[in-house]
Amino acid sequence: MSQLSESTEMYLKAMVELGLNEIVSISRLAERLGVTPVSANEMVRRLGDQGLLTHTPYKGVALTKKGREAACNVVRRQRLWEVFLYEHLHIEWAKLYELACSLEHATAPELTEALATFLGDPKFCPRGNPIPAVDGSFLPLNGKTLSATQVGETLKVLAVNATATDVLKYLQERNVLPGRELTVLEAAPLQGPLTLKVGDKDVALGLSLAEFVIVK
Amino acid sequence: MSQLSESTEMYLKAMVELGLNEIVSISRLAERLGVTPVSANEMVRRLGDQGLLTHTPYKGVALTKKGREAACNVVRRQRLWEVFLYEHLHIEWAKLYELACSLEHATAPELTEALATFLGDPKFCPRGNPIPAVDGSFLPLNGKTLSATQVGETLKVLAVNATATDVLKYLQERNVLPGRELTVLEAAPLQGPLTLKVGDKDVALGLSLAEFVIVK
DNA sequence: TGGAATAATAAGGTTTACCATAACATTTTA
């Protein structure tokens, strides 16, 4: 199993975050990674050459079996570090992803497993997302995105799927965090924002933000 | 203060490991870093442009004040991670440097200080080397290299200054580790190896290896 | 003091992962 480059790991991670079994368009992938579609196209070809994913022109990109395994491994490292940073170093919730991301790239397999043991083999990261086991399996989240809910529903936040620090900060400041309850008060028309009741505060949340929030 | 590249950090670290106030020849630097002297020359010019070190042609390289500060910071991160890996993840002693090295490059300042606090602000790494404080100060080792000792002396190992995993493994297997006592039984002529008594075993140690061992 | 060893510089090459611009292909939608 060859070593993956940092960039490769980012692409794999993005594929998991956009849905492990989804077919993802190159433009969506590019947007998530903050690169141009042309660059993403190039890179996808390279990952394809390595057998990590398949690209059907004009349709999108999907992970292969090999890619899915590699990706779960990367995500495992990422989320284990998030747990360590949160629980032991008391790093601010919104910064966890970014800081753990750098460490992830620098983590040898033997280190990953030692870390997992140290942490007590946690099953979820502080953002509420499952941590894949060594074999790639993980506990699924039985939820839906907040953007797909009805007005009036009271829901519990299961996980936040965002990664950008500013997005996470926004949610943190409004208490849209795993474990919290919220009620959907209103959905503005024409793809407008949702109005939520979180605790005793009203929170306005754009639909694209609401897609990052998994609730039940 | 701009972010330093991984390569820059390696050069700075090497400068500290070869002696914080020494003038180091480019070839020695190149050897330590496993690059050709031509490459080291190029890179030294770049670090010189950044004001991190000064190069006197045909003499050698020295850290500037700015370079020394940056270097101590890098070394601080490196050695804090070594402590974490050793004490909490129980990683094998000989592998600490290499594994901590990767993590070091990926560590933001806020992370470094959170880690230091978590570890209880340790003053020495598991190889016995001092951990610089935030301000760059550190407790000096009042020792000498094992290669500069007399036959018959009984000494205590203060630190091991090596970084290559195979060198560290060699020393680990022979119990030449910080805290251990040893006696110099013999020094072979013509730069030949030392024979040591470590515990109840005799150990042969080449002079260049002995230079990595700081004793008192 | 002259030759060997060491050091520096010059020139050109490699890889990875991006970028921009432009041209062309396909799909969507109006």
Place this chain on the structure above:
DNA sequence: TAAAATGTTATGGTAAACCTTATTATTCCA
């Protein structure tokens, strides 16, 4: 079904940090 939107490919360019080979400069030592 045609135009707009989206996706793909081609071409050429950048930066960092290495590499090799060759030439030139300096220092060391006998």
